[in-house]
Amino acid sequence: MLDYLTREFVADGWSTKRLIRRLVLSRTFRQSGEVSVEAAAVDPFNRWLHHYPTRRLEAEAIRDSLLAVSGRLDRKLYGRPINPQRQVEDPGKRLFSGPLDGNGRRSIYLEVSIMDRSKFLQSFNAPDPKLPTGRRDETNVPAQALVMLNDPLVLALADQWSSRLLADDSPSVEQRIRSMFMQALGRLPEAEELARWATLIKSLSTGDNVLADRDAWKHAAHTLFNLQEFTHYR
Amino acid sequence: MTSHFSVTRRQLLQTTSTGFGWLALAGLIGEEARAEALPRLPKAHFPPKVRSVVLCFMDGGPSHVDTFDPKPMLKKHEGEKVGDQSTNKLYSDPNRMWLPSPWEFRQRGESGLWVSDLFPHIAGVVDEICVVRSMVGHLPLHGQQNLLLHTGRVTGQHPSLGAWVSYGLGTENHDLPGYVLLNNDWVPNGGMENFGSSYLPASHQATMVRAKGTPVDNIVPADAANLQRxxxxxxxxxxxxxxxxxxxxAAxxxxxxxxxxAFRMQTSLPDVVDISREPAHIQAMYGIGSRDEHQNYYAMQALRARRLVEAGVRFIEITCPSFDGNNSPWDQHGALKANHEKNARITEQSVAALIRDLGQRGLLEETLVVWAGEMGRTPHHPGKDGRDHHINGYSIFLAGGGIRGGMTYGSTNEFGEAVAENSVTIHDIHATILHQMGVDHERLTYRHGGRDHRLTDVHGRILKDILS
Structure with a gap:
């Protein structure tokens, strides 16, 4: 296979872009994470790549997904880098603070300082910028749960999403939940899930009109951001 | 026609000049086999003496000749040009003058250890401490020496000592991190990399607890408990x-x-760092309530350090606050008298209180307290009230944790300008700290970039002479 890829790479005029495209368009790469019983019986350790193993999104992709789903993402290409938000500025080290949501800019536009890295990205294993890192480590620690539960960025974007949800024309709580699932997870909820979320939202709502209760939808949005399914490929 | 690039990878490796490919491949296979044969030891290598380490980092470089290393020769030759007497290649200016300490030295405690009047409280616990007077650094620059002290490399790019300890020994308390940094709103030169995990998993980097404001990021629940539940x-x-x-x-x-x-941490971590229920006399002993804002914060952090030790945190570091726009707190190129006194007032009472408090609770035997700057200061200066960077013979101290108290180790020459005997490197201190924690510094390794790395690189010697 390596020989084949090498020959194709050379034939393609040494274009790494085309090589990457060839790889990511392959059937192997595009497999789902669902494991068939038959395949698991024959190859339990997935040596022959019959599924794509479940894996967490990279730090930048988690932040970008939050921006995208909440509707805050600015898709503009290029431009000046933007400072991450900092508690304390230190002009002597050229460490300045930027807006909480980075004005909706993708994580690739966040300015990286080796003196003080973005804490959000760091907690999801964005590597030390001074180190050549071939493969990122992928820790799974309580501090990440604390970020998703309490970080001001996650809360602000949940609020942002709720304002958009309130403006949609969903005729029912259930319909809006379906729409949230499609936006955040790319699939529709199963009946059991639909009931579970509807119960939560209705119980959180204080007024008569659940569909207009921004707080209830904000909490629902926040909870959805905290799903493992939101931060993992499957 | 066969193009050059249609050879197979295997053919290429076989035919490349002198067959280096085979050698590399053999090496790779060998490495993999070795990695399999030597799994990381989840537990200590041998029975540990020390459960926790507290590093009191004296950022900026306190002067050794004004604290723990008395030099009467400086008084004798006060104001004389150093001339050829100086061995220091960095400060080759022969017009620099010997500068005696503005503080008197006295012998203290039963051991008679010399401590200057700069440290009246530390003078009260000298029988617990071992002063190493012969520390040698690599480069007389803050960033590089800070990184050397923390990561064992002047270039950084490697995990911090605390991260290695957390990685090697794990945490005793699963609701708390293994490495806690008690920071005083000042990031030392070298940056947060001093406290990072580098190539070790990110969970081993320091968790920062601030003196002012919300102590820990994201620890305050955004929702009421019942809603969060x-x-x-x-x-x-x-x-x-x-x-x-x-x-x-599984993931x-x-x-x-x-x-x-995480739900439990939201209460457990704030509880541990909440010092409000500590008795008044304990708070006073540390210096809490001082009119000096910086001393008050430092004292809070030192008391938190004791509480973190009790809670089972492996590695705790307290940094110094910066004031008056200093480059780094102890960096007195000028205003030596005023600002060394200010730094001393901010830190030394709390450090002494921590040692005393741990002792009174029977925790000092299993807790190693390390007091260290990244360098010392020159015994000479072109002026009369300042000292410059100095790495060839400076003092640090260790207390508790199976270290012999009331002793000095190593010495500098009669001017305090160079090591005279038993030079000690940071690697030796690292090796000794790990040894006391039950870890063999040569066997605590992590594979990164194709080879095994260790905190002490290819260095490190355990200071057996200072162990009790």
Whole structure:
């Protein structure tokens, strides 16, 4: 296979872009994470790549997904880098603070300082910028749960999403939940899930009109951001 | 026609000049086999003496000839040009003058250890401390020496000592991190890299507890407890179903557990760092309530350090606050008298109180307190009230943790300008700290970039002479 890829790479005029495209368009790469019983019986350790193993999104992709789903993402290409938000500025080290949501800019536009890295990205294993890192480590620690539960960025974007949800024309709580699932997870909820979320939202709502209760939808949005399914490929 | 690039990878490796490919491949296979044969030891290599380490980092470089290393010769030759007497290649200016200490030295405690009047409180616990007077650094620059002290390399790019300890020994308390940094709103030169995990998993980097404001990021629950619990209940159901469908159920299940731990951490961590219920006399002993804002914060952090030790945190570091726009706190190129006194007032009472408090609670034997700057200061200066960077013979001290108290180790020459005997490197200190924690510094390794790395690189010697 390596020989084949090498020959194709050379034939393609040494274009790494085309090589990457060839790889990511392959059937192997595009497999789902669902494991068939038959395949698991024959190859339990997935040596022959019959599924794509479940894996967490990279730090930048988690932040970008939050921006995208909440509707805050600015898709503009290029431009000046933007400072991450900092508690304390230190002009002597050229460490300045930027807006909480980075004005909706993708994580690739966040300015990286080796003196003080973005804490959000760091907690999801964005590597030390001074180190050549071939493969990122992928820790799974309580501090990440604390970020998703309490970080001001996650809360602000949940609020942002709720304002958009309130403006949609969903005729029912259930319909809006379906729409949230499609936006955040790319699939529709199963009946059991639909009931579970509807119960939560209705119980959180204080007024008569659940569909207009921004707080209830904000909490629902926040909870959805905290799903493992939101931060993992499957 | 066969193009050059249609050879197979194997053919290429075989035919490349002198067959280096085979050698490399053999090396790779050998390495993999070795990695298999030597799994990381999850437990201590041998029975530990020390459970926790507290590093009191004296950022900026306190002067050794004004604290723990008396030099009467400086008084004798006061104001004389150093001339050829100086051995220091860096400060070759022969017009620099010998500068005696503005503080008197006295012998203290039963051991008679010399401490200057700069440290009246530390003078009260000298029988617990071992002063190493012969520290040698690599480069007389703050960033480089800070990184050397913390990571064992002047270039940084390697895990911090605290991260290695956390990686090697894990945490005793699963609701708390293994490495806690008690910071005083000042990032030392070298940056946060001093406290990072580098190539070790990110969970081993320092968790920063601030003196002012909210002590820890994201620790204050955004929701009321009952609301948060309802969210978590729903998450638990959803995540369990997701785990069942994913190909790596274990990772998702671990994340479910993490949410439960995180929920508890929101109360456990603030509880541990909450010093408000400490008795008044203990608070006063540390210096809490001082009119000097910086001393008050430092004292709070030192008392938190003791509470973190009790809670089972492996490695705790306290940094110094910066004031008056100093480059770094102890860096007195000028205003030596005023600002060394200010730094001393901010820190030394709390450090002494920490040693005393740990002792009174029977914790000092299993807790190693390390007091260290990244360098010392020159015994000479072109002026009369300042000292410059100095790395060839400076003082640090260790207390508790199976270290012999009331002793000095190593010495500098009669001017305090160069090591005279038993030079000690940071690697030796690292090796000794790990040794006391039951870890062999040569066997605590992590594979990165194709080879095994260790905190002490290819250096490190355990200072057996200072162990009790």
């Amino acid at each position: 309802r969210k978590l209940a729903l998450l638990s159901d959803q995540n369990a179903a997701f785990a069942g469908k994913s190909s790596d159920a 998702i299940e671990a994340a479910i557990t993490n949410y439960e731990t």
